[in-house]
Amino acid sequence: xxxxxxxxxxxxxxxxxxxxxxxxxxxxxxxxxxxxxxxxxxxxxxxxxxxxxxxxxxxxxxxxxxxxxxxxxxxxxxxxxxxxxxxxxxxxxxxxxxxxxxxxxxxxxxxxxxxxxxxxxxxxxxxxxxxxxxxxxxxxxxxxxxxxxxxxxxxxxxxxxxxxxxxxxxxxxxxxxxxxxxxxxxxxxxxxxxxxxxxxxxxxxxxxxxxxxxxxxxxxxxxxxxxxxx
Amino acid sequence: xxxxxxxxxxxxxxxxxxxxxxxxxxxxxxxxxxxxxxxxxxxxxxxxxxxxxxxxxxxxxxxxxxxxxxxxxxxxxxxxxxxxxxxxxxxxxxxxxxxxxxxxxxxxxxxxxxxxxxxxxxxxxxxxxxxxxxxxxxxxxxxxxxxxxxxxxxxxxxxxxxxxxxxxxxxxxxxxxxxxxxxxxxxxxxxxxxxxxxxxxxxxxxxxxxxxxxxxxxxxxxxxxxxxxxxxxxxxxxxxxxxxxxxxxxxxxxxxxxxxxxxxxxxxxxxxxxxxxxxxxxxxxxxxxxxxxxxxxxxxxxxxxxxxxxxxxxxxxxxxxxxxxxxxxxxxxxxxxxxxxxxxxxxxxxxxxxxxxxxxxxxxxxxxxxxxxxxxxxxxxxxxxxxxxxxxxxxxxxxxxxxxxxx
Numbered sequence: 001x002x003x004x005x006x007x008x009x010x011x012x013x014x015x016x017x018x019x020x021x022x023x024x025x026x027x028x029x030x031x032x033x034x035x036x037x038x039x040x041x042x043x044x045x046x047x048x049x050x051x052x053x054x055x056x057x058x059x060x061x062x063x064x065x066x067x068x069x070x071x072x073x074x075x076x077x078x079x080x081x082x083x084x085x086x087x088x089x090x091x092x093x094x095x096x097x098x099x100x101x102x103x104x105x106x107x108x109x110x111x112x113x114x115x116x117x118x119x120x121x122x123x124x125x126x127x128x129x130x131x132x133x134x135x136x137x138x139x140x141x142x143x144x145x146x147x148x149x150x151x152x153x154x155x156x157x158x159x160x161x162x163x164x165x166x167x168x169x170x171x172x173x174x175x176x177x178x179x180x181x182x183x184x185x186x187x188x189x190x191x192x193x194x195x196x197x198x199x200x201x202x203x204x205x206x207x208x209x210x211x212x213x214x215x216x217x218x219x220x221x222x223x224x225x226x227x228x229x230x
Numbered sequence: 231x232x233x234x235x236x237x238x239x240x241x242x243x244x245x246x247x248x249x250x251x252x253x254x255x256x257x258x259x260x261x262x263x264x265x266x267x268x269x270x271x272x273x274x275x276x277x278x279x280x281x282x283x284x285x286x287x288x289x290x291x292x293x294x295x296x297x298x299x300x301x302x303x304x305x306x307x308x309x310x311x312x313x314x315x316x317x318x319x320x321x322x323x324x325x326x327x328x329x330x331x332x333x334x335x336x337x338x339x340x341x342x343x344x345x346x347x348x349x350x351x352x353x354x355x356x357x358x359x360x361x362x363x364x365x366x367x368x369x370x371x372x373x374x375x376x377x378x379x380x381x382x383x384x385x386x387x388x389x390x391x392x393x394x395x396x397x398x399x400x401x402x403x404x405x406x407x408x409x410x411x412x413x414x415x416x417x418x419x420x421x422x423x424x425x426x427x428x429x430x431x432x433x434x435x436x437x438x439x440x441x442x443x444x445x446x447x448x449x450x451x452x453x454x455x456x457x458x459x460x461x462x463x464x465x466x467x468x469x470x471x472x473x474x475x476x477x478x479x480x481x482x483x484x485x486x487x488x489x490x491x492x493x494x495x496x497x498x499x500x501x502x503x504x505x506x507x508x509x510x511x512x513x514x515x516x517x518x519x520x521x522x523x524x525x526x527x528x529x530x531x532x533x534x535x536x537x538x539x540x541x542x543x544x545x546x547x548x549x550x551x552x553x554x555x556x557x558x559x560x561x562x563x564x565x566x567x568x569x570x571x572x573x574x575x576x577x578x579x580x581x582x583x584x585x586x587x588x589x590x591x592x593x594x595x596x597x598x599x600x601x602x603x604x605x606x607x608x609x610x611x612x613x614x615x616x617x618x619x620x621x622x623x624x625x626x627x628x629x630x631x632x633x634x635x636x637x
Contacts, residue, residue, distance in 0.1 A: 020507065021625035059241035060282065064625050122508045218313075 025129040037095035040185035047194030054198040072104035073097035101139035105146035137166040147175040179229040192225035247563035248287030262611035276615035277631035292629040293321035299333035309499040311412040320411030324380035331376040412469040414439025431492035440500040450591035494636040501628035518576030560620040571620040
């Protein structure tokens with residue numbers, strides 16, 4: 001079942017137990033449309049791989065960060081459910097088709113609803129999810145209603161990345177609280193982006209000890225390849 | 231039987247230990263202190279620097295202080311905001327101020343001769359004796375005033391540092407602001423009186439922010455003596471530096487009292503409280519863990535307890551279980567390397583033996599935790615500090631502070 005953690009109980013028998021600890025859920029929404037095929041999607045694969053390795057070397061991230069990947073092209077699919085870092089398997093990313101950003105956002109909503117734990121009298125809720133959305137072009141479906149809902153309900157902290165000249169930063173500004181731009185989809189550029197994603201996750205898993213609704217997300221400054229859009 | 235280790239977590243070996251940074255307002259990274267209450271009950275307090283702070287080389291932001299004055303025991307505990315650079319100063323100053331204020335106000339105050347009923351002590355309950363009611367109100371007024379006084383002292387500490395160059399440098403070129411000193415504040419008071427021929431405890435507590443105070447009675451019942459500030463989402467809390475937390479009505483609303491046969495009074499920061507959640511069950515488990523790890527010594531009642539009841543079928547007498555079955559070895563990064571420390575779990579003991587946790591809380595003798603300990607020679611505060619510094623809970627890396635009064 002999603003969200004449950006396994007470990008060996010005191011007699012060596014595998015036991016499912018809701019450990020009730022606060023996780024930092026991280027969702028990667030990755031554009032896998034046709035324009036990403038070839039070098040770009042390979043660079044994304046490498047980026048995710050590097051992100052994983054980097055996070056796994058950080059003890060705080062290792063204990064609290066949970067990762068999920070939603071890939072979107074002609075349709076959107078959660079190819080990796082929210083999983084702890086040690087059990088996370090690199091997703092198989094293929095690039096072809098259009099850019100169903102709206103579907104991706106609706107799917108994100110559903111995933112957050114199903115996977116992220118809320119605080120109750122008997123359950124420790126998760127920290128507010130971090131979402132990294134990366135796209136290289138214009139959406140090909142209706143995205144406005146889902147984007148509006150996500151912004152209004154404030155169910156996550158979203159960072160959108162306009163990768164390359166085909167992407168629309170102004171549009172992404174309507175979806176995400178923070179937008180960054182990449183000049184191109186070259187391997188070095190994407191590497192720098194994913195490194196910044198990793199550093200941001202690590203810094204958030206540290207700051208969550210006192211994360212407060214009204215405190216804005218305090219992310220580390222991005223590298224030169226990643227331009228913050230004011 | 232398989233040797234128990236803590237749940238397999240690859241992070242254990244990745245945690246670093248970095249010493250305290252070279253900054254103004256240097257605090258020791260930990261503290262532990264023993265005391266005796268006016269009644270002769272034991273007082274134990276300790277604070278441990280969190281794993282996160284050790285890993286990053288930052289200060290412990292928690293503080294505690296306690297004192298006895300006349301018939302009273304006074305506890306103050308504070309947890310500085312992680313994102314506030316000088317919150318440890320706010321934590322220390324507010325605790326010292328609250329304790330100092332109450333030590334002075336309560337030194338001649340007594341509840342002797344008051345007629346309190348068991349129901350009387352809870353907020354809004356009816357006192358049977360107008361004189362008692364007046365006395366209680368005076369005590370609670372002093373409690374609230376001590377927190378207002380604590381706030382003013384923190385504001386003073388801020389003013390003193392405002393124009394100093396070393397703080398401007400520390401904060402990357404800007405002047406300090408009051409919110410750099412943000413910290414929670416929990417204050418608890420205890421006294422006792424003879425009531426119908428028996429010594430009974432009266433305790434009252436108030437808090438701004440998270441963490442919690444709780445009372446466990448001689449029958450193992452738990453009373454929460456706090457209304458923590460926490461918002462709908464994980465991690466929100468309030469701080470002493472927010473002025474609107476200090477109105478008399480807010481403070482009164484957040485004051486909870488207890489009257490009865492107390493076994494233990496415990497105040498703790500969120501670093502511990504969050505690991506024993508939900509509180510209604512979790513804090514009993516905490517009490518059990520303090521006993522089973524030898525921090526709380528058995529009472530005379532416990533020692534004289536009759537043999538354990540006959541063990542029903544399917545359960546195992548605790549005495550037959552190997553300690554390794556209900557304990558694990560915790561590894562902690564320390565200045566000299568890795569420190570290993572055995573942590574026992576009363577919940578595991580309860581699970582393995584088939585006996586409910588409540589049975590152990592009511593009959594601590596069943597845990598047989600002290601068979602190896604010479605109770606007269608222990609330094610309980612050091613044992614508490616070691617336990618706070620070592621026990622493992624996934625995702626728990628905050629500073630851990632706990633104040634304990636027990637008989």
